[in-house]
Amino acid sequence: MGKALHTDLYELNMAASYLKRGMTGPATFSLFIRSLPEGWGFFVACGLEAALDWLAGLRFEDQDLAYLADVHGYPAQTLDALRDLRFTGEVRAVPEGRVVYPGEPLLELTAPLPEAQLAETYLLNQLTYQTAVASKAARCRLAAPGRQMVDFSLRRVHGVEAGTAVARATAIAGFAATSNVDAARRLGLRATGTMAHSYIEAFPSEEEAFRAFAADFPERVTLLVDTYDTPSGVDKAIEVAGELEARGGALHGIRLDSGDMAALAVDARQRLDEAGLRNVQLFASGALDEHRIAGLAQAPIDAFGVGSKIGVAADAPFLDSVYKLVEVDGRPVAKLSTGKATLPGRKQVWRTEDGDVVGLEDEPGPEGAEPLLVAVMHEGRITAPQTWEDARDRCAADLDRLPEGQRSLKAEAPVVHTSDGLQRLTEEVRAVIRRRELG
Amino acid sequence: MGKALHTDLYELNMAASYLKRGMTGPATFSLFIRSLPEGWGFFVACGLEAALDWLAGLRFEDQDLAYLADVHGYPAQTLDALRDLRFTGEVRAVPEGRVVYPGEPLLELTAPLPEAQLAETYLLNQLTYQTAVASKAARCRLAAPGRQMVDFSLRRVHGVEAGTAVARATAIAGFAATSNVDAARRLGLRATGTMAHSYIEAFPSEEEAFRAFAADFPERVTLLVDTYDTPSGVDKAIEVAGELEARGGALHGIRLDSGDMAALAVDARQRLDEAGLRNVQLFASGALDEHRIAGLAQAPIDAFGVGSKIGVAADAPFLDSVYKLVEVDGRPVAKLSTGKATLPGRKQVWRTEDGDVVGLEDEPGPEGAEPLLVAVMHEGRITAPQTWEDARDRCAADLDRLPEGQRSLKAEAPVVHTSDGLQRLTEEVRAVIRRRELG
Numbered sequence: 001m002g003k004a005l006h007t008d009l010y011e012l013n014m015a016a017s018y019l020k021r022g023m024t025g026p027a028t029f030s031l032f033i034r035s036l037p038e039g040w041g042f043f044v045a046c047g048l049e050a051a052l053d054w055l056a057g058l059r060f061e062d063q064d065l066a067y068l069a070d071v072h073g074y075p076a077q078t079l080d081a082l083r084d085l086r087f088t089g090e091v092r093a094v095p096e097g098r099v100v101y102p103g104e105p106l107l108e109l110t111a112p113l114p115e116a117q118l119a120e121t122y123l124l125n126q127l128t129y130q131t132a133v134a135s136k137a138a139r140c141r142l143a144a145p146g147r148q149m150v151d152f153s154l155r156r157v158h159g160v161e162a163g164t165a166v167a168r169a170t171a172i173a174g175f176a177a178t179s180n181v182d183a184a185r186r187l188g189l190r191a192t193g194t195m196a197h198s199y200i201e202a203f204p205s206e207e208e209a210f211r212a213f214a215a216d217f218p219e220r221v222t223l224l225v226d227t228y229d230t231p232s233g234v235d236k237a238i239e240v241a242g243e244l245e246a247r248g249g250a251l252h253g254i255r256l257d258s259g260d261m262a263a264l265a266v267d268a269r270q271r272l273d274e275a276g277l278r279n280v281q282l283f284a285s286g287a288l289d290e291h292r293i294a295g296l297a298q299a300p301i302d303a304f305g306v307g308s309k310i311g312v313a314a315d316a317p318f319l320d321s322v323y324k325l326v327e328v329d330g331r332p333v334a335k336l337s338t339g340k341a342t343l344p345g346r347k348q349v350w351r352t353e354d355g356d357v358v359g360l361e362d363e364p365g366p367e368g369a370e371p372l373l374v375a376v377m378h379e380g381r382i383t384a385p386q387t388w389e390d391a392r393d394r395c396a397a398d399l400d401r402l403p404e405g406q407r408s409l410k411a412e413a414p415v416v417h418t419s420d421g422l423q424r425l426t427e428e429v430r431a432v433i434r435r436r437e438l439g
Numbered sequence: 440m441g442k443a444l445h446t447d448l449y450e451l452n453m454a455a456s457y458l459k460r461g462m463t464g465p466a467t468f469s470l471f472i473r474s475l476p477e478g479w480g481f482f483v484a485c486g487l488e489a490a491l492d493w494l495a496g497l498r499f500e501d502q503d504l505a506y507l508a509d510v511h512g513y514p515a516q517t518l519d520a521l522r523d524l525r526f527t528g529e530v531r532a533v534p535e536g537r538v539v540y541p542g543e544p545l546l547e548l549t550a551p552l553p554e555a556q557l558a559e560t561y562l563l564n565q566l567t568y569q570t571a572v573a574s575k576a577a578r579c580r581l582a583a584p585g586r587q588m589v590d591f592s593l594r595r596v597h598g599v600e601a602g603t604a605v606a607r608a609t610a611i612a613g614f615a616a617t618s619n620v621d622a623a624r625r626l627g628l629r630a631t632g633t634m635a636h637s638y639i640e641a642f643p644s645e646e647e648a649f650r651a652f653a654a655d656f657p658e659r660v661t662l663l664v665d666t667y668d669t670p671s672g673v674d675k676a677i678e679v680a681g682e683l684e685a686r687g688g689a690l691h692g693i694r695l696d697s698g699d700m701a702a703l704a705v706d707a708r709q710r711l712d713e714a715g716l717r718n719v720q721l722f723a724s725g726a727l728d729e730h731r732i733a734g735l736a737q738a739p740i741d742a743f744g745v746g747s748k749i750g751v752a753a754d755a756p757f758l759d760s761v762y763k764l765v766e767v768d769g770r771p772v773a774k775l776s777t778g779k780a781t782l783p784g785r786k787q788v789w790r791t792e793d794g795d796v797v798g799l800e801d802e803p804g805p806e807g808a809e810p811l812l813v814a815v816m817h818e819g820r821i822t823a824p825q826t827w828e829d830a831r832d833r834c835a836a837d838l839d840r841l842p843e844g845q846r847s848l849k850a851e852a853p854v855v856h857t858s859d860g861l862q863r864l865t866e867e868v869r870a871v872i873r874r875r876e877l878g
Contacts, residue, residue, distance in 0.1 A: 010632030193449030
C-alpha cells in the first residue's frame with residue numbers, strides 16, 4: 001500500500017476541496033516547535049531525511065484511491081486529481097544535526113496549496129519525535145563528555161520504525177553504537193551487545209555462564225555481573241579474565257545494571273585494578289538518562305548503555321511542534337487563536353554571536369550572520385540529501401559552540417530575536433485580520 | 440528484509456551460544472510490568488496480536504545471515520542453525536483488552552531456549568508501548584463516561600507504525616474513530632476529521648472558508664471556530680448552518696481548539712441553542728488528556744479529539760516491562776539483582792472478587808476464580824487470534840467491573856496476592872542460589 005494515506009483525514013478533505021476549487025496557487029507552511037521542555041536549552045534538528053523521502057515519493061496508488069472512493073465517497077474528479085498529484089515544491093530546512101531553538105522554523109515548504117497541505121501530518125510526525133530524541137541524546141553527551149554512549153532502547157520504544165529512528169538520532173548526537181541489529185544493518189552503525197541475566201540463569205552457575213560466553217565470543221567479552229550479587233560477580237569475572245589471558249585472550253569489560261552504581265563502580269574498578277586488569281572497561285546500564293549520567297560522571301565508568309528514557313524522550317515524548325500556513329498566493333497570513341497565534345510570512349533564521357534572529361526571507365540578515373535554513377528540495381527533487389554521518393559532524397560542531405547557559409541540564413532560555421521586518425509584518429497582518437473578522 | 444533482526448544484538452549472540460552448545464531444552468520466560476505509573480490504577484493489555492504475528496513469522500532470510508556472517512563473524516554452523524530456526528513453542532497470554540496489574544505476567548512463552556531468548560526484544564517492544572497507550576486511553580474514557588473520543592495523535596506519535604498501533608489501542612479502549620487514514624483502512628476503523636486553521640486562512644475570510652467547506656462536504660460539516668476569535672467564529676458557523684438548512688442540509692458540529700474551553704463551550708452551546716441549533720455537536724481538541732477531560736466533563740462538550748498526550752502516553756511513555764527467564768529444563772530460576780529480583784516458575788493469574796492472585800501454573804486456583812492467562816499459540820501456530828473488536832468488548836466489560844479504587848485518576852494500589860506455592864518456591868530457589876553463588 002502507498003504511503004500517501006499516512007496522514008490525517010482532514011488533510012485529504014482539505015486538499016480535495018482546494019483541488020475542486022482550483023486553489024492551487026503557491027502556499028508556504030512553516031514547521032517549528034513552540035517551546036522547550038523544562039530545563040532544556042536547545043533542540044537538535046532531526047527527521048528531515050525521512051520527511052524528504054516521503055515528499056519525493058508522494059503518490060496515490062490505485063488502492064488508496066479505491067478506499068477514498070468506497071469509504072469516503074470521493075468523486076471521480078477528485079480521484080483523478082489525486083492520481084496525478086506529485087510533490088512539485090520547494091523545501092528550505094535546517095540540516096539535520098544542527099542546534100535550533102523554539103519558534104525557529106525547522107522547515108519551510110512552498111508548493112501548490114493541496115500538495116503543501118498534504119505534507120503536514122507526516123512531516124510533523126517525523127520531525128517531532130526524532131528531534132526530541134536527538135536533543136535528549138545530545139544532553140546525555142553533554143552530561144559526561146568523552147564517555148561512550150550506546151543506544152539500548154529498542155525494547156521499549158514505540159515500535160521498530162521508532163527503534164531505527166532512535167538509533168539514527170542517537171548516532172547523530174554522537175552515540176558510539178546501538179544494540180538494534182536491523183538499524184545497524186540499514187544505517188551502517190556499529191551494533192554491540194553483552195548478555196542478559198537469562199544467559200547467566202540458563203547455566204548451572206554464574207561462573208559456568210561466564211566461561212561459556214568467553215569461550216564462544218573470545219574477541220569481545222563483556223560480562224554482566226549483577227545477576228546475584230555484584231561484588232561476587234566481579235570476582236568471578238576476574239577469574240574468567242585470568243583463564244582468558246592464559247589462552248592469549250582478554251576480558252573486554254564488565255556491565256553493572258542495578259544497585260548503587262557509583263559505589264559499585266568504584267568497588268569493581270578497585271577489584272579489577274588489584275587483579276592487574278586495568279584495561280577492562282566498566283559499562284553501566286539501567287534507567288539512565290542525562291541526569292543520572294551527570295550524577296555518575298565522576299564514577300570510573302567508561303561507557304553508558306542508554307535505554308528507554310532516551311529512546312522515548314521520557315520527559316518530552318512529544319514536542320509542541322506545529323506546521324502553520326504563513327503565506328498563500330503571495331499574501332502573508334496568520335492566526336490569532338488564544339495562546340497559539342502565529343507569525344506571518346516566509347522566514348529565515350540567522351545565527352549571530354548574540355543569539356539567533358528570526359526574520360523574513362527577503363530581509364537582509366545581520367552583518368556576518370549565518371543563515372540556518374538552506375534549500376534541500378527543488379521542484380520536488382531532493383537537492384541536499386541528509387545523512388546521519390554529516391548530521392553527526394554538524395551536531396558535534398554546534399554542541400562545541402553552544403553557549404554556556406544552554407549547555408546546562410537546567411538551561412536558561414535561549415536568546416531568539418525577531419527582526420524589525422517580521423515584527424512590522426505581524427502587526428500589519430493582525431490589524432487587517434481584526435478589521436476583517438472582528439470589525 | 441526479514442524481521443528476525445528486529446532485535447538486540449545480544450539476543451542473537453546468546454541464541455548462537457545456546458545453539459552451539461546444544462542448549463535447546465525448554466525454557467519459559469515471563470513478560471510482566473513491574474509497577475504502575477503514578478496515579479494509575481490498572482493496565483489494559485495490548486500488543487499481543489503483533490507479538491504473535493512476529494513469532495509465527497520468525498525466520499532468518501539469506502541477507503540476514505549474510506550480515507551476521509560478514510559483520511559479526513558468525514560461523515557457518517551457527518548460520519545453518521539460524522537458517523532452520525522457526526518458533527515452535529507455546530504461548531499463554533492475557534488476551535488484549537483485559538485489565539491487568541503490575542507483577543502479573545501478560546504473557547508466558549515456553550520454547551527451546553534459543554527461540555525463547557530471541558523473542559525478548561520484539562515482544563517487549565510491542566506489548567510495552569501498546570499497553571501504555573491502551574491504558575491511558577481507557578483512563579480518558581473513565582474521565583468522561585458516555586462522551587465520544589477520537590484519536591487525533593498521528594502527527595506527534597513516534598512514527599507511522601506507532602500511529603497505526605495507537606489507533607488500534609485507542610479503539611480497544613473504546614474510542615469511536617481516528618483521524619489516521621491508513622490505520623482506519625488497515626483495521627476497518629472509522630476515519631474522521633474536520634479542518635485545519637490553514638484551511639480558514641487560505642480563504643479571503645473565515646466566513647468564505649466555512650461556506651466553501653459546507654458546499655464541498657455537505658454531509659458532515661464540522662467547522663473549526665477559533666482561528667481568529669471563538670465567539671465570532673461560532674456566530675459565522677451559525678450563519679452558514681442557516682444556509683445549509685435552506686438547502687436541506689445541516690451543520691454537524693463545531694470544533695473548539697484553544698482558550699478557556701469550558702467557558703467557550705458554554706457560550707457556544709448557548710449561541711447555538713438560541714439559534715435553534717440544538718443538534719449541532721460541540722467538539723473539543725487541543726492538549727487533552729484524562730485530567731483535562733475530567734475537568735471538562737461538566738462542560739456541554741459532545742466529543743473530544745485526543746492527541747499527543749494519549750498517543751505517546753505522555754506521563755508514562757515507557758513502562759517498566761521485563762521478560763524474565765523463570766524456568767529452564769524444568770528447573771525454576773530467579774535473579775536477585777538489587778531492586779530487580781524476580782519470582783521463579785511458570786505462573787497463572789487468578790481473578791477473584793478480593794483481588795488477583797499470582798500463583799504457579801500447576802497450583803489449583805482459588806474457588807471460583809477466573810484464570811487470566813490462556814493458550815494463544817501451540818507448537819508455533821496461533822490458536823487464539825487477537826482482534827481489536829474482541830479486545831474492545833473485553834476492555835468494556837473489565838472497565839465496568841473495575842473496583843472503585845482503581846477507577847480514579849488518582850488510583851489506589853491494586854490488590855495482587857502471591858499464592859503460598861509461589862512464595863514457597865521463591866524462598867527455596869533463592870536459598871539454593873545464595874548457597875551456590877554467595878556461599
